[in-house]
Amino acid sequence: MKKVQFLTLVLAAIIAVSCTKPASHGDMSVSINYSVNGKPLITDSLCYRNEAENEFMITEIQWFISKMELQDERSEWVALEPKIFYIDTNIPESHAINITSIPVGTYKALRFVFGLDEEYNRTGLFTDPPESEMFWPDLLGGGYHYMKLNGKYLDTEGHLAPLAIHLGIGQNADHSEFYQNYFIAELPIDLALTENTENQLDLTMIIDNWFRDPNLYDFNEFGSAIMQNQVAQQTLKENGQDVFTWSVFEEQNNKDMKKEELVEEFNRIMQKAAPKPRFWSWENVKERVSSAASRHSEERSNTK
Amino acid sequence: MAVTSCKPEVPQYTPTPYDLPQPSYFPTKNNIPDNNPMTEEGVALGKKLFSDPRLSGRDGTDGIRSCASCHHREHNFEYGAPIHTHHAMLPLVNLAWNRTGLGWNGGVASLEDMVMAAVTSPVEINADTNEVVKYLQKTSDYPTMFEKAFGSRDITFINIERAIAQYVRSLVSADSKFDRYLKGEEQLTEDELAGYELFCTEDGADCFHCHGGGGLALMTTNLFYNNGLDDEFNDPEDRSAVTGSHWDRGAYKAPTLRNIAVSSPYMHDGRFTTLDEVIDFYSEGVKDSETINPLMHHVMDGGVQLTPEEKAWLKAFLNTLTDEKFLNSPDDSTPKQ
Numbered sequence: 001m002k003k004v005q006f007l008t009l010v011l012a013a014i015i016a017v018s019c020t021k022p023a024s025h026g027d028m029s030v031s032i033n034y035s036v037n038g039k040p041l042i043t044d045s046l047c048y049r050n051e052a053e054n055e056f057m058i059t060e061i062q063w064f065i066s067k068m069e070l071q072d073e074r075s076e077w078v079a080l081e082p083k084i085f086y087i088d089t090n091i092p093e094s095h096a097i098n099i100t101s102i103p104v105g106t107y108k109a110l111r112f113v114f115g116l117d118e119e120y121n122r123t124g125l126f127t128d129p130p131e132s133e134m135f136w137p138d139l140l141g142g143g144y145h146y147m148k149l150n151g152k153y154l155d156t157e158g159h160l161a162p163l164a165i166h167l168g169i170g171q172n173a174d175h176s177e178f179y180q181n182y183f184i185a186e187l188p189i190d191l192a193l194t195e196n197t198e199n200q201l202d203l204t205m206i207i208d209n210w211f212r213d214p215n216l217y218d219f220n221e222f223g224s225a226i227m228q229n230q231v232a233q234q235t236l237k238e239n240g241q242d243v244f245t246w247s248v249f250e251e252q253n254n255k256d257m258k259k260e261e262l263v264e265e266f267n268r269i270m271q272k273a274a275p276k277p278r279f280w281s282w283e284n285v286k287e288r289v290s291s292a293a294s295r296h297s298e299e300r301s302n303t304k
Numbered sequence: 305m306a307v308t309s310c311k312p313e314v315p316q317y318t319p320t321p322y323d324l325p326q327p328s329y330f331p332t333k334n335n336i337p338d339n340n341p342m343t344e345e346g347v348a349l350g351k352k353l354f355s356d357p358r359l360s361g362r363d364g365t366d367g368i369r370s371c372a373s374c375h376h377r378e379h380n381f382e383y384g385a386p387i388h389t390h391h392a393m394l395p396l397v398n399l400a401w402n403r404t405g406l407g408w409n410g411g412v413a414s415l416e417d418m419v420m421a422a423v424t425s426p427v428e429i430n431a432d433t434n435e436v437v438k439y440l441q442k443t444s445d446y447p448t449m450f451e452k453a454f455g456s457r458d459i460t461f462i463n464i465e466r467a468i469a470q471y472v473r474s475l476v477s478a479d480s481k482f483d484r485y486l487k488g489e490e491q492l493t494e495d496e497l498a499g500y501e502l503f504c505t506e507d508g509a510d511c512f513h514c515h516g517g518g519g520l521a522l523m524t525t526n527l528f529y530n531n532g533l534d535d536e537f538n539d540p541e542d543r544s545a546v547t548g549s550h551w552d553r554g555a556y557k558a559p560t561l562r563n564i565a566v567s568s569p570y571m572h573d574g575r576f577t578t579l580d581e582v583i584d585f586y587s588e589g590v591k592d593s594e595t596i597n598p599l600m601h602h603v604m605d606g607g608v609q610l611t612p613e614e615k616a617w618l619k620a621f622l623n624t625l626t627d628e629k630f631l632n633s634p635d636d637s638t639p640k641q
Binding site for chain 1: 328329330331332333403500501504505506507510512516517518519520525526527549551592594596597598599600601602603604
C-alpha cells in the first residue's frame with residue numbers, strides 16, 4: 001500500500017511539473033514600411049520617377065497579406081495568426097502588426113501570400129469596411145483586390161493622369177476564364193525568437209520593383225485601368241517577386257550595449273537579412289536604432 | 305400599508321431593445337453610440353419628433369417645420385426637388401452603417417450632431433433649442449414618451465437628438481430588386497444585367513470603386529472623391545474644409561445609390577435633375593483637374609464614353625436599386641407642410 005502511495009506521489013509530482021512548465025512562446029511585431037528610390041514613401045508628392053522614366057506620385061496604398069509563416073531550423077513551416085492582414089496608408093496603425101504565441105526558436109525563412117489565395121479570396125468574406133471596400137466584382141473573378149496603389153503620373157502629353165495599380169484575379173475578354181495573380185513571397189531571415197526579447201521584423205515594400213525586373217512597366221503603355229488587363233496583371237505579378245524585403249531588429253531587454261555596438265549589431269543583421277540594402281531607408285533605420293539606444297541608456301541610468 | 309398604496313405609481317424605465325434589421329451582406333459594425341442604444345421607445349419617439357412641426361419650438365404660421373417637411377420618405381428622405389440650402393440633400397437611408405461623418409464633406413460627426421445642426425440652421429428648422437425643449441415640455445404627450453424612452457419626464461435637447469438619431473438609424477432600405485437578385489430570389493432582365501456589368505467593370509461605366517455593388521451592398525464606400533464635376537473649386541465646404549488637404553479640393557461624399565432613381569436632384573449642388581443627365585456627365589462630361597480622384601480612370605477621354613444603348617442598360621440597372629416597399633411604407637407617411 002505504501003509503495004502504491006509513493007508511486008502515486010511521484011506520478012503526481014511529474015504531472016505537476018509538466019503542467020506548470022511555462023509554454024515556450026514569444027511575440028513578434030511586424031512593422032510595414034514602403035520605400036521609393038531608396039527613401040521612405042511620401043504620399044501626394046509628384047517626386048518619383050520609375051525605370052520607364054514615368055514621373056509619378058502615390059496617393060494611397062491598400063493591400064492584403066495573408067498566411068504568414070515562419071520556417072524553423074527543421075525546415076518546418078509554423079503558421080502565424082491571424083491569417084489575413086489589411087494594410088492601408090490611410091490607416092497608420094495598420095502598419096504595426098502584432099503576432100503572439102509563436103513557438104520560441106530560431107527561424108530561417110519567412111513567407112506570406114501577397115494578396116489572398118483561393119481559400120480566402122471569396123466574395124462576402126468581409127462585410128465591414130475598410131476590407132469590404134477592396135471587393136473585386138464577381139464578373140471579374142470575385143473576391144477582393146490584392147492591392148490598390150492609387151496615384152497619378154505625367155503622361156506623354158504632360159497631363160497629370162490617374163494611376164491605379166489594382167491587382168487581383170485576372171480574366172480573359174469574355175470573363176469565361178480567370179487567372180489567380182497572387183504570389184508567395186519567401187525571404188530568408190535570421191530570427192532567434194525568445195520569450196524575453198522584443199522581436200521586431202521590418203517588412204518593406206520596395207515600390208520601384210513593381211515597375212522593373214524582369215519586366216519594364218510603363219504607365220503610358222498600360223494606362224490607368226488594369227483590372228481587366230491580364231497582361232498588366234501578369235507583368236506586375238512577375239515583377240512583384242522581389243518587391244518585399246525583411247530585416248530583423250532585436251531589441252534585447254537585458255543586454256547592456258553601447259549605442260555604437262547596437263548600431264553595429266543592427267547593421268550586421270540588416271546586411272545579412274536584406275539582400276538589397278541599396279533600396280533601404282537607412283536614415284529611417286538608423287534613427288530608430290539611435291532612439292532605441294537612447295532608451296537603453298536611460299534605462300541603465302535609472303537602474304544605477 | 306395605506307400610506308404605501310396612496311403613493312403615485314412610479315413607472316418603471318424598462319425600454320425594449322430595438323432589433324435593427326441586419327441583412328447578411330451589410331456591414332456587421334454599425335455606428336450606434338454606447339450612450340444612445342436603440343430602443344423601441346426611442347425609435348418611436350424619434351419618429352414622432354421627426355414629423356412634428358412642434359420641433360420648431362414655436363406655433364402659428366411663423367415657418368414651423370419638422371425634419372419631415374423636407375425629408376420625404378418617397379424621395380429617399382430627400383426633398384425631391386431643388387431646395388434653397390447651401391447644398392443638396394443626401395438620403396437618410398442605411399446611415400446606421402455610415403462610418404465617415406455626415407454631410408457632403410463628412411464634417412458632422414454623428415447623427416446626434418446632425419439633429420442639432422438641422423434644428424438650429426437658419427435655412428432649415430431655424431429653432432432655438434431652449435424654446436424647443438420648453439415647448440415640448442408643455443405638451444401632454446411628449447413627457448410620457450421621453451420617460452418611456454429615456455427614464456425622465458424632463459425633456460432635454462440631448463434626448464431629442466438621441467431620439468431622432470435612433471429613428472434615422474432605423475431607416476433601412478434593403479429590399480430592392482437588386483437585393484433580391486443578390487439573395488437569389490429574383491433574376492435581373494438582360495438589360496439590367498448588361499447595366500450591372502457596365503457598373504462593375506473598369507472598361508464599362510466604372511462605378512463600383514466608389515458606389516459598391518454585390519461585394520459592397522450599401523452601394524457606397526461613404527468616402528469622398530473629386531469625380532470631375534468641375535475644374536475650378538470655389539466651394540469652401542468641400543472635403544478639404546474638413547481635412548485641410550489641397551488634394552481634397554472638389555471632393556464630396558459618394559452618396560448611396562440605393563433608391564437613386566427617386567433621389568433627384570443629383571450631386572452636391574443638385575445640378576442634375578435626371579439620371580440621364582448624370583449618366584451623360586460620367587460618359588462625356590468629366591473634367592480634368594489636379595485634384596480629380598485617381599479612380600476617375602477615363603478622365604483623359606472626358607468620361608467612360610458609353611453608347612446610347614449602354615446608357616439605357618446602365619439606367620435600367622440603377623432602377624433595380626429602388627426599394628418600393630421602403631419608399632411606400634405606410635409606417636410613417638410623411639406629412640407635408
